[in-house]
Amino acid sequence: MSAYMTDDLPVVVIGAGPVGLAAAAHLLERGLExxxxxxxxxxxxxxxxxxxxxxxxxxxxxxxxAAVRLLEQTGWESPDRTALPTGAELAERYLAPLAATPQLAGRIRTGTRVVAVSRAGVDKTRTVGREGRAYVVRTVVHGRVQDLTARAVIDASGTWGQRNPLGAAGLPAIGEEQAGDWLVGPLPDVLGRDRARFAGEHTLVIGMGHSAANTLLALVELQGSAPGTQISWAIRGRSPARLYGGGDSDGLPARGLLGSTLKAAVRAGHVELHREVTLTEVAPTGDGRLRVTGTGRDGAAVDLQVDALAAATGFRPDLDVLREVRLSLDPGVEAPTQLAPLIDPDFHSCGTVPPHGHRELTHPDEGFYLVGMKSYGRAPTFLLATGYEQVRSIAAALAGDLEAADRVQLRLPSTGVCSTDLGAREAAETAGVGFPTGSAHGRSAEAEPASCCGPAPQPVPVGTSAAD
Structure with a gap:
């Protein structure tokens, strides 16, 4: 087949998560395969x-x-729109039925890992004759390499599994590669299947996102039934005010409760907080524990011996598989160049994320798009609704309906987490004085990088927390 004959080729969507399946639904509505x-x-x-x-x-x-429109053809009934699902409920009550619809079931290949994307017949350096060529998507299925061709590629593979390292400067701490026996994921099931791993043990949680908060609060609950359970929390910043958030001002009440409940647990002494930590080395001890060393506030030494280390340090996109694609990425955030200023965490704790679609997500190689959490690069501010609007716009653009593609709209919940007075709140928190959470305002696309929509707090024992 000629590299220029792409009309009969499918649009490859990488990843069958919420945004990937939504992309497939929108493509089908547009008459694309x-x-x-x-x-x-x-x-x-x-x-x-x-x-x-x-x-x-x-x-x-x-x-x-678009996904709901497919599901409703099968008699699917929507859950209570005001209820908060777990990840398992999201998968079983929405994503699994969506993937099983007659329209999508035969168009999803599981056990298929994408290891590279390129343009047919040319490498990254070739400019002449590049435009209009099909994409080559190299996959591995049960150890067998197979190349597929596509008219366009939508990468919705997310960032899960690509954890940021523990050390400073974006590099692993000394000894981190050998500390696997003590490292647990950012969202361990502390109160369920992983309970024995933490009960009566000393756990260090590193990070200041919603994954960290969720794990910390689960450990606080575990303390109530497992004497000897010890919790340490290390953050790189001077204050956890960003995570504590806006409390009752948050447009997502569960997110507001998450931060305020954690704040109360720290104040009550259930969690030992270490601020401004630069972790330098981790090493096994002679008695089966992990020694964690570094510096903390005002240069004070940090020296902890722990039984488990929950690395809730956030995620970064896997760009290695895209080495042969011509991308336009912000050098810092690693998001598409036109999107990056809207989500840069140096300037937006959550910020106002304006509606954006195919134009903000384009790259020099036409027909290639990063969407969902991966489109945000290293920025941790993302809601599923944002990804759904991204792929709606892209599907319209690929179908040639630029008017619809450019008509991007996004309705997001208001939140007190994204505050214009956040700097003052951080300073007040650092100084140990109060600051009115009710003054926070703004709109947010802020979410948990791991889940792309953010975990709510686990239940906390009576007496360990006040309002968040």
């Missing part, structure tokens, strides 16, 4: 990995319109 490639053994494999976690965004913001 999707082919969804999922590395896991079933759709929504990454979501199932944190199935025990409850989202802080209700069903209203967790389902895509």
């Amino acid at each position: 999707p082919l969804v490639l999922e590395a896991g053994d079933q759709p929504a494999s990454a979501v199932r990995a944190w199935g025990h976690v409850r989202l802080f965004s209700p069903w209203e913001y967790d389902v895509d319109d």
Whole structure:
């Protein structure tokens, strides 16, 4: 087949998570042929990995319109739009039925890992004759390499599994590669299947996102039934005010409760907080524990011996598979160049994320798009609703309907987490004085990088917390 004959080729969608399946639904509505490639053994494999976690965004913001239209043809009934699903509920009640619809079931290939994307017949250096060529998507299925061709590629593979390292400067701490026996994921099932791993033990949680908060609060609950359970929390910043958030001012109440409950647990002494930590080295001790050393506030030494280390340090996109694609990425955030200023965490704790679509997500290689959490690069501010609007716009653009593609709209919940007075709140928190949470305002696309929609707090024992 000629490299220029692409009309009969499918649009390859990488990843069968919420945004990938939504992309397939929108492509079908536009008369385009999707082919969804999922590395896991079933759709929504990454979501199932944190199935025990409850989202802080209700069903209203967790389902895509085109996907719902497909589901309703099968008699599917929507869950209560105000309820907060767990990851497992999101997978079983929405994503699994969506993947099983007659329109999508035969267009999803599981157990298919994408290892490279390029243009047919040319490498990255070739400019002449590049435009209009099909894409080559190299996959591995049960150890066998297979190349597929596509008219366009939508990478919705997310960032789950690509954890940021523990050390400073974006590099692993000394000894981190050998500390696997003590490292646990960002969202362990503390109160369920992983309980024995933490009960009566000393756990260090590193990070200041919603994954960290969720794990910390689960450990606080575990303390009530497992004497000797010790919790340490290390953050790189001077204050956890960003995570504590806006409390009752948050447009997603569960997210507001998450931060305020954690704040109360720290104040009550259930969690030992270490601020401004630069972790330098981790090393096994002679008695089976892990020694964690570094510096903390005002240069004070940090020297902890722990039984488990929960690395909730956030995620970064896997760009190695895209080495042969001509990308336009912000050098810092690693998001598409036109999107990056809207989500840069140096300037937006959550910020106002304006509606954006195909134009903000384009790259020098036409027809290639990063969407969903991966489109945000290293920025941790993302809601599923944002990804759904991204793929709606892209599907319209690929179908040639630029008017619809450019008509991007996004309705997001208001939140007190994204505050214009955040700097003052951080300073007040650092100084140990109060600051009125009710003054926070703004709109947010802020969410948990691991889940792409954010975990709600686990229940906390009576007496360990006040309002968040």
